[in-house]
Amino acid sequence: MKVYAWVENGQLFTTDDKNLAPFDAIEFEIESFDELIWDGTQIRLKTHDEKLQELKTQKLLELKTYVASLLAQTDYVITKIAEAQILNDTAEVVALKQKYLAQLQQRKAIRQWNEQMKQAIQNAQSLNELMSIIIEFKG
Amino acid sequence: MEFLRKTMSTLSDTVKNAENAYKLNGFRASLTPAPNVIPVANDQSIIHQDFLPLFTPLSIPYSQLYIQAATPSSARLYDSWYNIDTNELFYFNGSVWIKVDWTKWVQNDIWYRLGKLRISNGQLQISNDTTNWYQVFPALGRTVEVIADDTNSADNFKIAYLTVGQTLLVRGKNLARAAAIVPSLWVGNYYHTYAGEYWFGIFPSNVAISDGYGSWVGLSGSSAGAGYTSSRNFVPIQEQASEAHNWAKFSIQIMNNKMTTATTGHGTSGASIDSCIGSGTFPSAGYFLGSFCYEGTKINVDYLAITRQG
Numbered sequence: 001m002k003v004y005a006w007v008e009n010g011q012l013f014t015t016d017d018k019n020l021a022p023f024d025a026i027e028f029e030i031e032s033f034d035e036l037i038w039d040g041t042q043i044r045l046k047t048h049d050e051k052l053q054e055l056k057t058q059k060l061l062e063l064k065t066y067v068a069s070l071l072a073q074t075d076y077v078i079t080k081i082a083e084a085q086i087l088n089d090t091a092e093v094v095a096l097k098q099k100y101l102a103q104l105q106q107r108k109a110i111r112q113w114n115e116q117m118k119q120a121i122q123n124a125q126s127l128n129e130l131m132s133i134i135i136e137f138k139g
Numbered sequence: 140m141e142f143l144r145k146t147m148s149t150l151s152d153t154v155k156n157a158e159n160a161y162k163l164n165g166f167r168a169s170l171t172p173a174p175n176v177i178p179v180a181n182d183q184s185i186i187h188q189d190f191l192p193l194f195t196p197l198s199i200p201y202s203q204l205y206i207q208a209a210t211p212s213s214a215r216l217y218d219s220w221y222n223i224d225t226n227e228l229f230y231f232n233g234s235v236w237i238k239v240d241w242t243k244w245v246q247n248d249i250w251y252r253l254g255k256l257r258i259s260n261g262q263l264q265i266s267n268d269t270t271n272w273y274q275v276f277p278a279l280g281r282t283v284e285v286i287a288d289d290t291n292s293a294d295n296f297k298i299a300y301l302t303v304g305q306t307l308l309v310r311g312k313n314l315a316r317a318a319a320i321v322p323s324l325w326v327g328n329y330y331h332t333y334a335g336e337y338w339f340g341i342f343p344s345n346v347a348i349s350d351g352y353g354s355w356v357g358l359s360g361s362s363a364g365a366g367y368t369s370s371r372n373f374v375p376i377q378e379q380a381s382e383a384h385n386w387a388k389f390s391i392q393i394m395n396n397k398m399t400t401a402t403t404g405h406g407t408s409g410a411s412i413d414s415c416i417g418s419g420t421f422p423s424a425g426y427f428l429g430s431f432c433y434e435g436t437k438i439n440v441d442y443l444a445i446t447r448q449g
Contacts, residue, residue, distance in 0.1 A: 003347075013422055014347040014372070017295050019273070020424060033347035033372050034435055061368070069364035 003028050005036055005043045012038035048127075055130050059121045066135050067114045074103040109139040172237065189232050193239050193279065197304050199230060202280030206287070206297045210236065219279045226261040230279045241277035244302055249449070255320055256300075263300055267320040271424040275300040275318040282444065284308040285316040289430075289439075298427045306446040307428075313439050314345065315428035317447070321421065325391040325428070327445030333438045336381040336407060340373035340417065340432050341391075343398045344425030347372040347435070351419035353400075359411040373432050375417035377402045382409075391428070391445070393421050398429075 004021035005014045005028060014033050015021055026043055028036060037046045046054070077100040084092040097104065117135065124130040162168070168177040171187055178190040193199075205211040208224040214231040221228050229236035242258055250256035256265050257272075264272040278285075278299045287297040289312050300318045301307060306327075307317040319325070333339075338353055353375025354367040368375060379385045387404020398421040406413025431440050 008423060011420060012347075012349045013420075015342075015345055017292070017345050019295060020344060020346055020422070020426075022424065032435065033342075038349070058368075061366070065364065065366035068366075069359070069362060072364060073362045 001030065003030055003033065003036075007038050007043065010038075012036065012043060052124070052127060052130065055127060056121055056124065059130060059133065059135070060118065063114065063117050063121065063135050066137075067110060070110050070137055071107060074100075074107055077103045077107075106139065110137060113137055113139060172232075172235075189237050193230075195244060195304075196241075196277070196279040196302060197281045199280045201282045201284075201308075202230065202278060203284045203286050204276065204278040204280075204299055206276050206285070217280065219283070221276045221278070228277055228279070239279060245277060245300065248302060249322075250320060265300065265318050265320060265426050267421070267425055268423045271426075273298070273318075273426045275426070277302075278305070280305070282306045282308050284310065287314075287316060289313045301447045303447050303449060306444050309440055309443040309445075311439050311441060313437050314430050315341070315443070315445060317428050317445065318426055319344070319391075319393055319428045319447075320426055321393050321396060322449075323391075323393045324448040325393075325445050326389070326448055327391070327443060328386070328388045329440050329443035330386040331438070331440045331443070332383040333385065333433050334381055334383040335379065335433050337378060337434050338368060338371070338373075338375045339377045339379045339385065339387075340371070340375045340435075341398070341400075341429045342373050342432060342437075343393075343419060343421045343429045344427050345430045346422045346425060348374070348419045348422070351375060351417065353378065353415055353417040355406070355413045355415040357406045357411060357413035359407045359409070371419070372435050374398045374400060374419035374429075375415065376400045377404045377415050378406055378413050379433075380405045380408050380411065396421055396423070 001016055003014050003016050004018055004025035005012060006022050006025040014036055030036065035045055036043060037050060081093060081096050084096055120133055163177055166175050166177050168179045170179050170181055172189040178186050180186050199217045202217050202219045204219045206221045206223060208222060211218065211220050216231060216233045218231045219228065220236060228239050228241045230239060245251055245256060245263055248256055254269060262274045263277055265275050266272045275298050283299055283301060283305055285297055285299050287294040298316045298318050299307065307315060309315055349370065349372060351371035351374050352369040355378040356365045376389055377387045385405050387402045389400055389402035392399045397418055400417040402415045404413060405411065430437055432438060
């Protein structure tokens with residue numbers, strides 16, 4: 001699509017409606033608004049590395065949010081154990097750890113999976129490789 | 140003989156009175172509107188509504204707005220037609236087009252008083268920065284649906300001006316064709332079937348920006364979550380559901396050169412609720428609500444209504 005891009009107050013604006021663009025807007029032929037960047041001196045197409053880095057940041061944020069929502073489901077276990085520890089009730093701590101063994105093991109598995117996913121995202125070399133990473137815990 | 144003369148005189152007066160009942164200064168009286176016709180009440184003392192001036196466009200419940208030079212050929216009851224050649228607004232009463240004076244209620248607008256809405260050469264024009272002026276089109280109806288083709292750039296100019304209280308209805312379209320500038324407040328709700336677990340949003344005035352951000356808190360079953368997004372090229376509205384089943388109630392505020400949103404709607408999937416806020420720059424030359432998107436890709440909304448509140 002044909003778009004018109006300009007910078008105002010240090011911010012990039014892009015539109016496909018010429019009537020909305022100032023007379024000195026720069027014309028580009030692109031697939032998506034996301035392809036342009038203002039680097040402080042010029043409006044240009046993003047490089048492959050810039051696109052890759054942007055998507056990595058987005059994927060890592062997505063992962064962080066997802067993991068937090070998974071762990072939140074068993075946070076009550078941690079709260080109970082922490083309370084027993086604060087009260088120096090050692091027997092209760094042992095009993096709770098035994099009672100919630102499955103939940104504690106699942107939390108450990110989630111954290112390990114999180115680290116693996118982080119590595120996979122950070123090591124991705126192409127956009128296709130990065131987009132093929134599905135953030136879904138099946139443990 | 141005297142009796143006959145008196146009778147003839149009375150008869151003559153009766154005929155004159157009867158003539159006067161039908162004509163005044165040569166104008167005909169009638170129950171139904173037409174040019175140069177004096178209105179007469181019907182047997183229930185009601186004057187036909189087409190005789191009455193519309194002081195507000197809210198008198199009509201729903202109207203499709205045609206913006207064109209030619210008379211619309213397939214108009215339905217209470218549709219509106221803005222003639223772009225003559226700058227006249229009409230509504231269809233079921234058989235004929237009735238002209239309406241739109242110039243009064245626009246002067247009652249806060250934007251008019253702020254010098255951001257004006258009537259120039261017979262046209263209604265709006266500007267956010269008082270430098271770039273765009274023609275917009277008044278419409279009748281509490282709910283207005285603009286007849287335009289989003290895929291035809293020749294229709295880009297078809298942006299309706301809504302007074303406070305009027306609602307824009309968007310059906311299976313991408314563009315929210317309602318004039319909007321600083322300051323304005325809007326509330327709306329929508330349903331659409333575009334599936335995706337990330338952000339539904341809006342390009343303000345159909346311009347991609349670079350500082351859009353959004354934040355959400357949600358509950359899925361008994362599990363709570365939260366998250367955010369930043370440096371987006373749109374203003375986030377709702378972190379939505381991965382299902383083809385999305386809905387929300389939302390508000391849009393355009394103030395301080397920012398477009399901000401506050402929303403509650405369907406999130407993630409199933410019985411999930413997300414409450415969200417969003418923000419992003421409203422372009423200085425922006426003049427209407429904008430175009431809807433999912434993660435920066437333009438999409439159509441199935442059914443959306445948004446009302447100008449102030």
